[in-house]
Amino acid sequence: MNIAILGSAGQIGAYLKEYLTEKGHEVTGVDIVDGLHHDLRATPNTFVEGIIKKADFVFFLAFDVGGSHYLKKYQHTFQFINNNTRMMANTFALLKRYNKRFVFASSQMSNMSYSPYGVMKRVGELHTTALKGLTVKFWNVYGIENDMEKAHVITDFIRKGFEEGEFEMMTDGTEERQFLYAEDCCEALETVMENFTDFKPEDPLHITSFNSTSIKDVAHIIQGCFNRIGRYDVNIKPGLAKDSVQLDKRNEADNYILNWWIPKTGIDVGINKVFDAMKKNYEEV
Numbered sequence: 680m681n682i683a684i685l686g687s688a689g690q691i692g693a694y695l696k697e698y699l700t701e702k703g704h705e706v707t708g709v710d711i712v713d714g715l716h717h718d719l720r721a722t723p724n725t726f727v728e729g730i731i732k733k734a735d736f737v738f739f740l741a742f743d744v745g746g747s748h749y750l751k752k753y754q755h756t757f758q759f760i761n762n763n764t765r766m767m768a769n770t771f772a773l774l775k776r777y778n779k780r781f782v783f784a785s786s787q788m789s790n791m792s793y794s795p796y797g798v799m800k801r802v803g804e805l806h807t808t809a810l811k812g813l814t815v816k817f818w819n820v821y822g823i824e825n826d827m828e829k830a831h832v833i834t835d836f837i838r839k840g841f842e843e844g845e846f847e848m849m850t851d852g853t854e855e856r857q858f859l860y861a862e863d864c865c866e867a868l869e870t871v872m873e874n875f876t877d878f879k880p881e882d883p884l885h886i887t888s889f890n891s892t893s894i895k896d897v898a899h900i901i902q903g904c905f906n907r908i909g910r911y912d913v914n915i916k917p918g919l920a921k922d923s924v925q926l927d928k929r930n931e932a933d934n935y936i937l938n939w940w941i942p943k944t945g946i947d948v949g950i951n952k953v954f955d956a957m958k959k960n961y962e963e964v
Contacts, residue, residue: 681705682872683734685719685727685770686741688712690824690831691784691817691864695738698865707734710741712825720765731773736872737781739770739803739812744796745829747849754796763799771806780875782868783807785883787818787857787932804883811880813871818887818932821949822861823956832894833858836901837954841961845914852895852917857887857932860949863942870940877939885932888942900947904954 682699686692687708700706707730709717716726719741731737743762744750753759774781785804791797804814821833830838839846867886871878878884898915905913944952 681707681733681735683707683709683730683737685709685737685739686784688825689740689742690822691820691861691868692738692740693825694822694861695740695865695868698862699869702869719770720762722765722769724769727769728773731770731779732777734779736875737774737779738784738868738872739774739781740784741766741770742784742800745826746831746835748835749829750794750796751849754794760795760799763796767799767803767806771803771810774812775810779812781807781810781812782871783812783814785814785816787816787885787887789816789883808880813875813878813880814883815868815871815886816883817864818857818859818885820859820861820864820886822864822953832856833897833901833950833953834957836898837904837957840901840905840910840913841957844912845916846898846901847916848894848898848918850894850918852898853893855891855893856897857889857891858897858946858949859886859888859942860944860952863888863944863949867936867940867942870936874939882935883933884936885934886936887932888946889932889934889937890946892946897946897950900950901954904951907951908958 682704684692684696687696688710696706696708709727709730711717743759783803785800788794788797789800789804807814824830824834827838836846864886902913902915
């Protein structure tokens, strides 16, 4: 199958491109890190249009987004809102023009009206339903990240451990998240693609581990990774604030997807895999 991945250098996109290529698919990636001709904000863009036109299936993963630090700093800015608005307008127009089967990557934050990021993801969901695509709502997917300015909590803590000798939390760490390892996420996305007609466009599919872990426990798992390599000097520094980014109590994961796919990787195993991969980068320095 000819598959286009929009956002192929992002955290999920990079894993997905490698995963689907290994499965024998012809995969074409689009990501602005590969040049301005990949810019989904630009119109007209004959390069991107050609890739979407040729594709049998499209994964629309591209978005200007990062972890909590990045969202706190940028999501209320004109540039952040404008980047994502233009990206969605252009891409959905092309998906409509060529009547493509596609998956749009939304977020568990899409019901949070106080978050510009969440609101824009909700707009994307509405476009997707109108075009009879499928929406997947990601819950804290983690794995290797190339852009550490946009790093999410697990990779951010590991980086800080190596570079600073401690990881300082934004909060007191008592809040819980449902973390999903990126390789499990790829399996879920492949399942959605292969069973596309079994799902309803109006029903978003929640892609998560369906198990909650506190940020404090994540920090202790990562500290244990450092202890494993003889680094007993890496400290955890909890913050004082309570979580304010994902506090919405209306947010409940729908486990409908479990009829087709079950996550395999426990949080301890997944974090250790990410840690070992990142450790190699620091050993090479």
